[in-house]
Amino acid sequence: MRKILFLYSLILYVFTAFAFSQEDPFIQARERMVERDIINRGITDERVIEALRRVPRHFFVPKDLEKLAYEDTPLPIGYGQTISQPYVVALMTESLQTKPGDTILEVGTGSGYQAAILSEMGCKVYTVEIIKALADKARERLVALGYKDIFVLWGDGYFGWREYAPFDGIIVTCAVDHIPPPLLEQLKEGGRMVIPVGPPWSLQSLLVVEKTKEGIVTHDLGAVRFVPLTREKRVQ
């Protein structure tokens, strides 16, 4: 009897282990990425690290690029746009210094990956995307993955999302040559904005902009390369 019970438990164990490894074949690749490209490169915020451990980046890239999803590199997502490299996502998220329950505005939804990271950290995310096809795809993907507190708008993020302002934090994931005044307006006092500022199709400075009682304080986190913020709403 004992032998049968043992055999039964063994079969159950092997079956469960198999089922789990089938569920997410990228667990190990993701863990490797978090160790090699996030922790080893100096990201220390545990909430950010945990979020990167949880979000399945391979769902946010085209199927034929799935195998590259856990390399520390930006990848094309169609329509001439890219999903940012994981280290830059982690750096920007850490610099935003969010708390659970914060309301965050993102400009440049792209694949929806950055929004998912913020949602995993307990933030409510309002994200604006100027290319309709990408906005629709990201919304669909985020719903399928079960994210309930991310809201995607097809529009020009230069103007923010007035209806839900002010925001505790704003993250801009496309390059601009100046800080859009509507975004500064929609940032709460004491809030932070992370934004790549500089010429398009070149290197920009990743700025952290704090809105204090005394005025605006900025820190430069270094050079980055983002696709430009454009001003024309596109269906395709």
Ligand code: SAH
């Ligand atoms: N955060 C994204 C990556 C963004 S790539 C992710 O996690 O995948 C930059 C995105 O900004 C592109 O999808 C581009 O279409 C979008 N974008 C460019 N100009 C914009 C604007 N004015 N308003 C909103 N989105 C814009």
